Amino acid sequence: MNSTSLSPSQKRRGRKLFLAFGIVNTASFLMLSGNIITLYALRLGASSSYIGAIASLPYLSFAFMILGKRFVPSAGVVRLFGTAWIIRALCMAPLIATPYLVMRGLHNAALALLLLCVFLFHAVRGVGMTGENPIMGALSSGRDRGGFLARFQIVVAIMQILTGILIAFLLGEAAPIERYLVFFMVGILLAIVAALFLLQLPEPPSIRLSAGHSLRKTIHGVFAEKNFSVFIRGFAMFGILSGIARSFLIVYAKQGYGQADSTAILYTVVGAAGAVAMGYSARFLIDRLGAKPIYLSFSGLFLLSLLPLVISPEFASETSVVIFLAAVFFLGTMGFAGGETSAQVYFFGLVDSKDQLNLGVVYFLTLGFGGTVGSLLGGVFLDLLQQHGPASALGPFRIFFATMAIFLVIVMLFNARLERKGAKSLASTMGVIFSLRDLRAIGLLHRLDHTSSEQEETKVLGELGESHSPVALEELRLRLGSPSFTVRSEALHALEGVPVDVATEAKLVEHVSSGEFTTANLAARVIGKQRLQSGRGALREAIFSEDYPLAAAAMLALAELDDRKAMQDIEVVARVSTNPLILIHACEAFRVFASSSGIPVMLDFLRRDEAPIFVRDEVVISISAIIKLEGWFYPLYLSFLRNAEEGIDALEDFLATSRKSERTAAKHRNTFARATGPLFDPELDSMLSMLMTEPQSFAEIASRQFSKISESRLARKAIDALEVAAVDEHLYRYQRIRFFLAALIIRLHAVPDARRIKTRFRLPWNRPPRLDG
DSSP states (O other): OOTTSOOHHHHHHHHHHHHHHHHHHHHHHHHHSTHHHHHHHHHTTOOHHHHHHHHHHHHHGGGGHHHHHTTHHHHHHHHHHHHHHHHHHHTTGGGGGHHHHHHTTOHHHHHHHHHHHHHHHHHHHHHHGGGHHHHHHHHTOSTTHHHHHHHHHHHHHHHHHHHHHHHHHHHOSSOOHHHHHHHHHHHHHHHHHHHHHHTTSOOOHHHHHHTTSOHHHHHHHHHTSHHHHHHHHHHHHHHHHHHHHHHHHHHIIIIIHOOOHHHHHHHHHHHHHHHHHHHHHHHHHHHHHOHHHHHHHHHHHHHHHHHHHHHOOOOSSHHHHHHHHHHHHHHHHHHHHHHHHHHHHHHHHHSOGGGHHHHHHHHHHHHHHHHHHHHHHHHHHHHHHHHHSOSSSSHHHHHHHHHHHHHHHHHHHHHTTSOOTTOOOHHHHHHHHTOHHHHHHHHHHHHHHTOOSHHHHHHHHHHHHHHTOGGGHHHHHHHTTOSOHHHHHHHHHHHTTSOOOHHHHHHHHHHHHHOTTTTHHHHHHHHHHHTOGGGHHHHHHHTTOSOHHHHHHHHHHHHHTTOGGGHHHHHHHHHHOOOHHHHHHHHHHHHHHTOTTHHHHHHHHHTOTTOOHHHHHHHHHHHHHHTTOHHHHHHHHHHHHHOHHHHHHHHHHHHHHHHHHHHHHHHHHOTTOOOOSGGGOTHHHHHHHHTTTOHHHHHHHHHHHHHTSOTTTSOHHHHHHHHHHHTOHHHHTSHHHHHHHHHHHHHHHSOTTGGGOOOSOOOTTSOOOOOOO
């Protein structure tokens, strides 16, 4: 086990404890900070500048992480985190005195006490949060890092919804100040319970080792790296804008549209629902597409949510106002919360575990700087707009949010400079997000990660293959190394319909060489279907393999790659092989090559007494395809095999129709001309009448008729081979071969435009045949 990381069992237990902490802590935090403090301050008569100041304290608290780092060598991050969480909750206890100050008319003193308590709460919180990033980094390590962090956000957001509904219900339209104190006391108790969960977490091994590292040297080293510098500066600017949105969306609802306290709290619940939606989408997307494009995507959603605020329309009904504000809170929270979550995932992928303590301080200081600046500047700017700007209630907010939107565009352009770190491009990500096929594939990949049996894994792989989504490529490639034959086979089947990259192509070529007698034949099949030219060498060797499924698949794959140099080797193997699978695939290969040089080789197959009927059928169909008559001949052949008389009748009907068409064409050329040529040879009628009963006489006529076929219709080498085949007793003794030869003669004698000739023949499924050239 790696001594610098948690063991799998420690990680599993730690994740459960941390999720439990998240549930209880979220309820506590909502009762001790955020919107309830904002509403309480407004009840005490606070101004916008005061609201901005108090809203900046959660971010300003991150500065105290520098102090917290001093305690890590002696206390460790877990004990520091848990102890600070208890002390921070107790810092809110003096708020009990605020109602008494208000009753005595000391409103400023009450506001000052509130500011002091909130300041101490967040200052001690900052000390404790020194341990948050190292703990989350250790617990989230692995391929599912983004999924775990998003799942944590989902838990937090759901608790925000439930707690928000509870607070809104209990506050009502005009709750007395004392009711706020009840929430504060319950929040303090819950914070202590949450701390007890924290204190049971395992200590990350790498943190103690890095606790003595100089913060200044670490910061100097990473800031010398351009990409980290771009990330931190871009994250700081994003933090400013998300801090403004967090602090002033609720002010916008109250002052812009005159919403009550309880209603305003409900909007935060809707915002939490947006965070849940963010968590579910990020949970599936970040680990598959990468953090950078998701960061930019959520930033774009944040920008989209600001555009309605720039307009801020007047509404005639209260219902319209509620719907409008609910949509804004939902999209806005989903956007900036998603941006922060994906930025955190990007951060963890950017730094080594040994630097997570020091750089975690830098990360939260950056977030704190952004939130503090955003809240303070936002409050001052809004006060100025309300004092000197438009006189209407909504006018100042229109300018306020328009300014935010402009700056957010600049921030997005700046963050676009970040390195991808293996992520997909933004354009590809947008293509996935707006593709139901790719989103379904991502959902299937999530199921694949949580399969617990070979049968379940195989089932999901089959569904992934049906999706044909390139998003599944990496997981399918990994499954090629599975110890299970069934899983490897299903992964290879799935790859047939998924565009492959260079790494997967190399893996498939390697599989052809190393997977003999197992799944190499399936890999060869994929190489052929995907037209992967790098596989030619391995496939040429594979056609001589004793693994006959592999040799057969390699023949067809080489034909699909149009490897003409391999044709001779395929002919050599096919001439000596007696394996039906080899012979059938050789026929398929010649058919794909569309080369008449394969016709003599396939006719040799028919001379073998041991050749099964389905090999003969494959030869017949392949030769008709090479001559480009398959679409015309195949339905006739099916009819003949089902009922010989019906097939011969259809052939006679085609002959009569072709002759009639030729006579009509001759009259158009010359009124007194007579149609002549091989098509009108009476021997053709005799040949059809002898087909079933007089094989030898049939063969003699067929041989003469093949000699009359023009080389413009078929290569001389193929004509000669068919002429010889017609009088070969090993061939003409079979009725189906005689029907095939008769059909070829008649069709090749017919005029070039015979594709327009209609017959009364229909396919077994009542579809008319397609007559190809």
